Amino acid sequence: MSEVLLEINNLCVDYVLPNGIARAVNNVSLSIKKGETLGLAGESGCGKSTLAFSISNLHKAPALISEGEILFQGQDVLKMRPKTLKAYRWNNVSVVFQSAMNSLNPVISIAEQLTDVIRAHTKASAKDAELRAIELLEIVGIHKERLHSFPYQLSGGMRQRVVIAIALALEPELIIMDEPTTALDVVVEREILNQLYELKQTFGFSILFISHDLSLMAEIADRIGVMYAGNLIELGLAKEVFHHPIHPYTKGLVSSFPSIHGPKETLYGIPGSPLNLLDKPQGCDFQARCPDCHHKCQQEVPRLSSDTPDRLVACHNL
Amino acid sequence: MMNELNTPVLKASGLIKDFPIGSGNKASMRALNDISFELHKGQALAIVGESGSGKSTSARILSRIFEETAGLIEYKGIKLKDFIKKFGRLEYARQVQMVFQDPFGSLNPVHTIYHHIARPLLIHKRTDKQGVEQAVYDLLELVGLSPAYETSLKYPHQLSGGQRQRVAIARAIAVEPEVILADEPISMLDVSVRLGILNLMAELKDKRGISFMYITHDIATARYFAEKTAVMYLGHMVEWGDSDAVTQTPQHPYTQLLLSAVADSARKDTVEFKANTGEIPLWGKESKGCPFVSRCHKVIEPCHQTMPAIKEISSGHFIRCYQV
Ligand SMILES: Nc1ncnc2c1ncn2[C@@H]1O[C@H](COP(=O)(O)OP(=O)(O)O)[C@@H](O)[C@H]1O
Ligand SMILES: Nc1ncnc2c1ncn2[C@@H]1O[C@H](COP(=O)(O)OP(=O)(O)O)[C@@H](O)[C@H]1O
Ligand code: SF4
Ligand SMILES: [Mg+2]
Ligand SMILES: [Mg+2]
Numbered sequence: 229m230s231e232v233l234l235e236i237n238n239l240c241v242d243y244v245l246p247n248g249i250a251r252a253v254n255n256v257s258l259s260i261k262k263g264e265t266l267g268l269a270g271e272s273g274c275g276k277s278t279l280a281f282s283i284s285n286l287h288k289a290p291a292l293i294s295e296g297e298i299l300f301q302g303q304d305v306l307k308m309r310p311k312t313l314k315a316y317r318w319n320n321v322s323v324v325f326q327s328a329m330n331s332l333n334p335v336i337s338i339a340e341q342l343t344d345v346i347r348a349h350t351k352a353s354a355k356d357a358e359l360r361a362i363e364l365l366e367i368v369g370i371h372k373e374r375l376h377s378f379p380y381q382l383s384g385g386m387r388q389r390v391v392i393a394i395a396l397a398l399e400p401e402l403i404i405m406d407e408p409t410t411a412l413d414v415v416v417e418r419e420i421l422n423q424l425y426e427l428k429q430t431f432g433f434s435i436l437f438i439s440h441d442l443s444l445m446a447e448i449a450d451r452i453g454v455m456y457a458g459n460l461i462e463l464g465l466a467k468e469v470f471h472h473p474i475h476p477y478t479k480g481l482v483s484s485f486p487s488i489h490g491p492k493e494t495l496y497g498i499p500g501s502p503l504n505l506l507d508k509p510q511g512c513d514f515q516a517r518c519p520d521c522h523h524k525c526q527q528e529v530p531r532l533s534s535d536t537p538d539r540l541v542a543c544h545n546l
Numbered sequence: 547m548m549n550e551l552n553t554p555v556l557k558a559s560g561l562i563k564d565f566p567i568g569s570g571n572k573a574s575m576r577a578l579n580d581i582s583f584e585l586h587k588g589q590a591l592a593i594v595g596e597s598g599s600g601k602s603t604s605a606r607i608l609s610r611i612f613e614e615t616a617g618l619i620e621y622k623g624i625k626l627k628d629f630i631k632k633f634g635r636l637e638y639a640r641q642v643q644m645v646f647q648d649p650f651g652s653l654n655p656v657h658t659i660y661h662h663i664a665r666p667l668l669i670h671k672r673t674d675k676q677g678v679e680q681a682v683y684d685l686l687e688l689v690g691l692s693p694a695y696e697t698s699l700k701y702p703h704q705l706s707g708g709q710r711q712r713v714a715i716a717r718a719i720a721v722e723p724e725v726i727l728a729d730e731p732i733s734m735l736d737v738s739v740r741l742g743i744l745n746l747m748a749e750l751k752d753k754r755g756i757s758f759m760y761i762t763h764d765i766a767t768a769r770y771f772a773e774k775t776a777v778m779y780l781g782h783m784v785e786w787g788d789s790d791a792v793t794q795t796p797q798h799p800y801t802q803l804l805l806s807a808v809a810d811s812a813r814k815d816t817v818e819f820k821a822n823t824g825e826i827p828l829w830g831k832e833s834k835g836c837p838f839v840s841r842c843h844k845v846i847e848p849c850h851q852t853m854p855a856i857k858e859i860s861s862g863h864f865i866r867c868y869q870v
Contacts, residue, residue, distance in 0.1 A: 271736040383825075413596035413763065418807035418819055440737045444809040484737045486770035488793055488810045495770075497741035501706035 233401055233434050234260040234283065239296035241278050241287065243505075250505035252278040252291070254458035257532075260402065265428070265435040267449030267466060269442050269481065273502055274455040276438045277325075280406045283436070284323050285313060300402075318349045322395040326407035329387035332379040338365065338390045339375040345397050364393040369423055385416035392420070396427065404436045421448060443485050446470035454478045457503040457513040460532060464539035474541045476518045512544065520545045553623045554584035555724055555757045556608060556642070561617035563603055563781075564831065576829045577603045579781045579837075580853070581617070585725060590751055590758035592768030592789065594804075595778035598826075601761045604778075605727040608759070609644050610635065622724075640670045643718035647730040649710035653702040659686070660698035662717050670721045681720070689716040689746060708739030712746065719750060726750070729761045744771050765804060769793045777801045780829050780837040782853070787863035797859055797870045799842045836867070844869040 241253035252275040260266045268276050281287040285305050298305040342361035346352050368389040409417035445452050449466040462475040473479045480498035500517040511526040524544045532542045563578040578600045593601045606612045619626040630638050646652045663682045667673050673681045686694035689712040732740040750756045760772050768775045769789045776786035785798040796802045806819045824840035836849045854866045
């Protein structure tokens with residue numbers, strides 16, 4: 229579990245806009261180990277998807293990676309030649325996006341969508357590809373009789389399973405899941421996540437799991453990273469981050485989810501609104517919403533530093 | 547006196563709603579089947595269920611966007627149709643307001659926030675021309691949009707999602723309604739601002755006595771905000787009662803499944819989540835039996851035949867299931 233699969237160093241991603249430059253990912257360093265599930269949390273607009281796109285090198289204008297490196301098994305993804313990059317995107321890393329279930333080709337049966345992927349990236353014969361497709365769909369819990377269905381004949385949950393089957397097709401080492409189940413009902417979400425967990429046990433891939441739902445991530449991730457306005461502000465073991473958050477923003481996020489079983493108490497969420505990236509203050513980006521803000525927070529940007537070896541926090545108030 | 551206190555503000559009995567499917571032919575689907583509930587003064591009823599279970603349809607019938615196929619609605623103790631005949635639709639619309647999921651879609655991008663709040667005040671004659679300006683600022687302050695004057699000059703796109711939802715709520719309460727039907731009012735908002743909106747609604751409920759119908763797919767927020775919770779499945783109410791009873795001692799197999807699927811680290815007993823991969827049928831006029839039969843682990847023969855009758859399993863806690 230300690231072998232590093234992906235390493236991100238000082239990554240900065242900017243959106244170059246007519247009215248300014250919005251830094252959506254700011255100096256982020258992270259690593260994902262082999263077989264690990266890393267959760268990435270934070271409210272919308274904090275840069276989670278931008279980071280995901282960058283890792284798969286799928287970012288396009290106006291996004292610009294202005295600094296940093298992304299190393300996959302030691303190889304710099306941002307310097308890969310087109311052919312290596314293509315192999316990287318399919319054989320090493322695959323991505324499942326939130327609305328992926330709506331991007332399946334509507335006029336091709338689901339079995340065929342899978343065989344197409346398999347044949348395009350491996351030397352499998354038509355027959356072998358089909359057998360593999362059947363196997364993959366079974367793995368994600370889609371019955372044989374559904375093989376020749378078209379996407380519109382399937383429920384949202386089933387379509388998202390098909391997308392996961394496609395993501396698994398080439399046995400990647402890393403699967404990036406960007407809010408893969410937020411559009412689904414909780415029961416379906418739980419079914420899919422349980423299945424994913426079993427698949428992970430079998431195949432041993434790593435997962436970068438992006439969601440705004442911290443309680444969900446506390447259950448499924450090994451570690452959790454929390455982002456605010458493009459910055460990684462806290463990183464640690466999942467249960468630790470969730471049960472003993474240190475950064476005031478993480479504390480606020482945790483207390484944004486009423487518990488269904490715990491004591492009933494008034495919760496406050498986080499006052500104020502998310503930050504406008506084109507109008508960043510001097511000092512800490514969270515200052516306007518922070519209950520613990522003091523003089524230094526308005527002067528200096530807090531750096532990620534560690535109190536204990538397993539935890540990194542960017543806050544002056546440690 | 548007693549009677550007055552106990553009369554629900556809004557009461558629905560045996561609501562049925564059929565929608566035609568396909569074009570031209572007589573085929574239809576039954577989106578609501580035998581739905582009954584009450585909204586009481588200063589209380590909230592949460593309607594919880596997965597997408598397509600009929601939550602929005604229930605609210606749209608109450609707000610008269612849709613007409614029910616069958617059933618009875620009473621408003622303040624008289625038939626809704628009689629109330630509307632007597633006082634008019636505009637007056638009913640004033641008293642029963644809706645707040646929608648997408649605060650952007652419900653605000654007009656070409657008008658300032660001031661316009662959005664002043665307009666209903668004037669239409670419903672809640673204030674005169676001199677008083678309107680102050681009334682707008684007071685409302686904006688009340689929903690937490692201060693400084694009010696600065697906010698009032700802005701356009702919807704200049705506000706965040708949470709702020710826009712606060713404008714939608716200010717607009718709804720401008721006309722001093724008795725009831726607010728809130729259809730997933732927080733599900734499109736950033737997680738960090740959701741509780742702020744729920745707390746604001748709770749304040750309006752507790753301090754102003756407004757009744758709420760709170761539609762959500764998030765049963766944890768139902769428990770947080772609403773005194774009563776009704777769980778819907780495929781157009782049917784399967785379990786309802788005090789929110790605490792429904793969430794802490796769920797009895798219906800669907801409610802149990804739903805609760806076991808919710809991530810909650812405060813959970814002490816590790817309930818097993820049993821996947822139900824059965825498909826959800828299309829409900830029609832002729833459909834019979836329990837709507838949950840295709841995904842239920844406890845099915846017995848009668849489940850296929852007739853919808854189970856309503857059982858009161860403890861005071862105020864109701865359920866429809868043969869196995870309880
Ligand atoms: N194509 C784009 N053009 C301009 N700005 C963008 C674009 N995509 C994202 N952004 C901005 O970058 C920031 C981060 O966005 P994103 O990575 O999508 O966040 P998240 O996935 O956490 O919701 C946001 O402020 C967003 O407005
Ligand atoms: N205007 C309409 N015409 C036809 N069918 C509708 C209409 N509105 C809702 N439905 C159907 O009624 C059922 C319940 O929908 P809805 O009340 O929107 O569910 P929910 O709000 O719980 O997601 C769904 O099957 C939906 O497709
Ligand atoms: S009535 Fe039967 S099918 Fe319906 S929930 Fe109860 S046991 Fe399950
Ligand atoms: Mg995103
Ligand atoms: Mg709805």
